[in-house]
Structures are given as structure tokens and as C-alpha cells.
Amino acid sequence: MTDESLRATYRILDASANRALEGLRTMEEFARFGLNDGDLSGQLKSIRHAVTAAIERLPRELRLSARDTPGDVGTLIGEASEYHRATASDVVAAAASRTAQSLRVIEEYGKMIDPVMATEIERNRYRCYTAASQLELRMPAQRRRERLMTSLLYVLTDAGPDEPTFQATVTELYQGGADVVQLRDHKVDDRTLIARAMQGTQIAAQVGGLFIVNDRADIALAAGADGVHVGQDELPVSVARRILGPNRLIGLSTHSIQQAREARSSGADYIGCGPVFSGRTKSFDDYVGTDLLREVSKWSLGADRYPAFAIGGIEASNLDQVIEAGFRRIAVTGAVRDAADPAAAARELKQRLAR
Numbered sequence: 001m002t003d004e005s006l007r008a009t010y011r012i013l014d015a016s017a018n019r020a021l022e023g024l025r026t027m028e029e030f031a032r033f034g035l036n037d038g039d040l041s042g043q044l045k046s047i048r049h050a051v052t053a054a055i056e057r058l059p060r061e062l063r064l065s066a067r068d069t070p071g072d073v074g075t076l077i078g079e080a081s082e083y084h085r086a087t088a089s090d091v092v093a094a095a096a097s098r099t100a101q102s103l104r105v106i107e108e109y110g111k112m113i114d115p116v117m118a119t120e121i122e123r124n125r126y127r128c129y130t131a132a133s134q135l136e137l138r139m140p141a142q143r144r145r146e147r148l149m150t151s152l153l154y155v156l157t158d159a160g161p162d163e164p165t166f167q168a169t170v171t172e173l174y175q176g177g178a179d180v181v182q183l184r185d186h187k188v189d190d191r192t193l194i195a196r197a198m199q200g201t202q203i204a205a206q207v208g209g210l211f212i213v214n215d216r217a218d219i220a221l222a223a224g225a226d227g228v229h230v231g232q233d234e235l236p237v238s239v240a241r242r243i244l245g246p247n248r249l250i251g252l253s254t255h256s257i258q259q260a261r262e263a264r265s266s267g268a269d270y271i272g273c274g275p276v277f278s279g280r281t282k283s284f285d286d287y288v289g290t291d292l293l294r295e296v297s298k299w300s301l302g303a304d305r306y307p308a309f310a311i312g313g314i315e316a317s318n319l320d321q322v323i324e325a326g327f328r329r330i331a332v333t334g335a336v337r338d339a340a341d342p343a344a345a346a347r348e349l350k351q352r353l354a355r
């Protein structure tokens with residue numbers, strides 16, 4: 001090999017090693033700080049250390065003297081996609097792909113210089129595929145939970161008389177600012193429920209909203225919905241979780257501070273807190289009023305801002321009482337459903353919550 005080609009090879013190996021290690025660290029940070037997953041972040045850290053050790057078989061001075069960042073023509077070539085990362089999922093996917101490519105480059109060019117290093121890199125490339133896919137498979141959960149954290153307005157709707165009406169209703173609700181739409185209908189048959197759940201899920205994915213199915217974890221899973229909402233006497237959260245797996249959301253209705261605390265320990269992703277006021281959709285013997293909202297808001301803000309939605313008879317006319325009690329998240333049916341212009345009613349609630 002000529003000196004020039006040896007230098008070029010070292011330059012490729014040096015740049016690819018930096019890229020691979022950066023990519024591994026990017027994934028590791030998310031597994032550690034985003035998912036709090038000790039096992040996965042440990043796997044990625046171990047791969048990073050193994051790659052570092054393999055690279056260190058190459059004389060450091062040869063790597064460093066081959067490095068020429070200012071003279072690298074590639075630093076001037078930027079694709080627009082490299083600068084667009086809307087979510088943590090995008091960051092992780094880009095890091096996973098960059099790492100795999102860089103490890104492959106080290107492996108191929110490394111064969112010319114140090115076959116033992118190349119073999120070690122190959123072994124870790126396979127380990128990286130496994131860890132990166134485990135991490136990417138966890139990202140839908142992350143996306144849903146991030147979306148939930150920014151959700152203020154949650155609207156419950158029934159299945160409607162037919163598919164076109166349901167489609168128009170759900171689209172209108174998201175357009176009006178609903179962050180979460182729940183399909184809640186105890187009257188329709190399962191065929192209708194699954195058809196509406198699939199339709200709602202598709203609309204939510206198009207507009208970046210969340211779509212939840214009331215009561216039925218089986219329907220939520222089959223439709224690919226974002227999650228299920230269950231009540232105190234329905235499927236326990238642990239059972240709903242067994243059906244839905246770790247990536248989907250589970251909401252639980254709560255009617256006391258004790259139930260709210262238990263909901264969190266049981267793994268519910270959010271709670272409904274009510275009934276606050278007497279409403280038009282469901283009647284109750286007792287109402288928790290704003291006292292419970294005060295208690296829950298004090299606790300949930302301290303508990304890493306656990307998402308809690310006030311529900312029951314909430315309308316534009318009593319929203320200030322809810323907000324004064326410390327709640328910025330509400331779930332409503334009648335206030336939007338019965339309005340002359342549901343999208344406008346949703347928009348008004350949303351604007352006041354976001355203030």
C-alpha cells in the first residue's frame with residue numbers, strides 16, 4: 001500500500017470510529033435518561049467500550065496524523081434531512097443508522113490493516129443491531145408519552161351514526177385543538193367499535209393526536225390505537241398492560257387521592273379525576289368537586305407532573321374553577337358534543353387551558 005493510500009485508510013477509519021462512537025453515545029443517552037432502562041443503556045455502553053478497545057489496536061498517532069477535519073470536503077455536503085429531527089425517535093433512528101454504517105466501514109477498511117480489529121468490530125456491529133432495534137422498538141411508547149405530556153384537551157366521543165359522520169367528528173375535534181380523542185360508546189356492537197377505532201387511529205396518526213379506546217384493551221390493540229381507558233371496576237391496569245404491552249397508554253378513572261396514588265403505582269400512564277361537576281353524559285351519586293382537584297394537582301405536580309385530566313360536567317362556564325384548582329388538563333364530552341359548533345367550542349377551551 002502506498003503512503004498516500006495508507007493515510008487515506010487511516011483517515012477513513014478515524015472518521016468512522018468517531019461517527020460510530022458518537023452514534024452509540026447518542027443511543028445510550030436516550031436509553032439511560034429517556035427510558036431509564038439500565039439494561040439497554042448498559043448494553044450500548046458495553047458495545048461503545050468494545051468498539052473503543054478495538055479501535056485502540058490502531059496506533060493513535062497514525063489516526064490523529066491522518067485526521068484533517070478542515071480539509072474534509074464532506075463537511076460541506078449537508079442534506080436537509082440531517083438537520084430535521086422532530087422527535088427523540090428521529091434522533092435515535094438516525095444514530096442507529098449512522099452507527100451501523102460506520103461500523104461496517106471500519107470493518108471493511110480495517111481488514112486491510114488489522115483483521116483482528118475488523119473481526120471484533122463485526123461482532124459488535126451485530127450486537128449493535130440488536131440493541132438499536134430494542135431501543136427503536138421502545139420509541140413509540142416514548143412518542144406517545146411525550147404527546148400525552150403536552151396534552152391539555154381530551155374529548156370523549158361516541159361512534160356516531162356511520163363512518164363518514166365519525167370521521168368528520170374526529171377530524172373536527174383534532175382541528176379544534178383536541179390533543180386526545182377517546183372512543184366511548186357502550187351501545188354499539190364490536191364490529192362497529194373496531195371499525196371506528198381503526199378509523200380514529202388513522203386520523204390521529206395523520207394529525208399527530210392521540211386516540212384512546214374506552215374500556216376495551218382488545219379493541220385498542222387490534223385497531224393499533226394509542227391506548228385504552230379503564231375504570232375502577234374494569235380491567236385492572238396490570239391486565240390491560242399484559243394485553244397492550246409497554247408501548248401503549250393506559251388511563252385509569254380515579255375518584256379519590258388514594259386511587260390517584262395507586263393508579264400511578266399500578267403503571268397507569270394518566271388518570272381521569274372526577275366527576276367534578278354534574279354533567280350531561282353520565283350521572284353519579286357523588287361529585288368530587290374541586291377539592292379533589294386541588295389535592296391531586298398538588299400531588300401530581302410534585303410526582304414528576306403525572307398527567308391528570310379533570311372530568312365530569314366541565315364546561316366553558318365552570319372552567320375557571322378547574323383552572324383555579326390547579327388543573328390545566330380536562331376531559332369533556334357534552335361541552336363539545338352539544339355545542340352548535342363543536343370545533344369552535346373545543347378551540348375556546350383549548351385556548352383558555354393553554355393560557
Ligand SMILES: Cc1ncc(COP(=O)(O)OP(=O)(O)O)c(N)n1
Pocket residue numbers: 154156182184214215229230231232234251252253271272273282309311331
Ligand atoms: C378520561 C376519562 N376519564 C374517566 C372516564 C370514565 O371511565 P369509567 O369510570 O370506566 O366509566 P365509563 O367511561 O366506562 O362509563 C373516561 N372514560 N375517560
Ligand SMILES: Cc1nc(C(=O)O)sc1CCOP(=O)(O)O
Pocket residue numbers: 253254272273274275276278279280281282311312313314331332333334335
Ligand atoms: C364518562 C365520565 N366519567 C366520569 C368520571 O368522573 O369518571 S365523568 C364522565 C362524563 C364526562 O362527560 P361530560 O363532560 O359530558 O360530563
Ligand SMILES: [Mg+2]
Pocket residue numbers: 214215229230231234
Ligand atoms: Mg370504563
